[in-house]
Amino acid sequence: MKCYHCGFENVDTAMYCEQCGTQLRQPEGGQQNGYQPAGPYQQAWPPVVDYQYESGKSASTVSMVCGILSIVIPCIGIILGIVAIMYSNKAKKLGVRNGQATAGLVTGIIGLSGWALYLLLLIFSLTMVASFS
Numbered sequence: 001m002k003c004y005h006c007g008f009e010n011v012d013t014a015m016y017c018e019q020c021g022t023q024l025r026q027p028e029g030g031q032q033n034g035y036q037p038a039g040p041y042q043q044a045w046p047p048v049v050d051y052q053y054e055s056g057k058s059a060s061t062v063s064m065v066c067g068i069l070s071i072v073i074p075c076i077g078i079i080l081g082i083v084a085i086m087y088s089n090k091a092k093k094l095g096v097r098n099g100q101a102t103a104g105l106v107t108g109i110i111g112l113s114g115w116a117l118y119l120l121l122l123i124f125s126l127t128m129v130a131s132f133s
């Protein structure tokens with residue numbers, strides 16, 4: 001390898017010129033900071049879209065939204081809680097185990113059990129009132 005600075009003929013493996021000390025080659029991995037060959041990278045990117053994972057992600061979003069709504073909306077929250085748990089399971093089956101799927105599962109269970117308990121207490125108190133009158 002010929003030094004581009006002083007023209008001294010160095011061995012091909014030399015990192016620095018023996019004559020003048022000029023750096024002859026980039027250290028390992030140094031090329032990644034500079035020029036990148038465009039062709040193969042552009043062909044490989046974007047990668048093939050994983051539709052299964054994408055639908056799993058949207059399922060996890062639906063799960064979280066339904067889960068939160070299940071806590072907020074009275075009575076219908078039971079149905080929304082079931083939907084949230086179902087979509088959370090769907091997301092997990094599709095390989096998505098993110099925070100949204102977990103949040104959907106947790107809020108779904110809270111919404112479902114919370115309103116179920118509320119309705120049970122309501123029915124219980126109503127039957128108590130009915131039995132006393």
Ligand SMILES: [Zn+2]
Pocket residue numbers: 003004005006007008017018019020021022
């Ligand atoms: Zn040199």
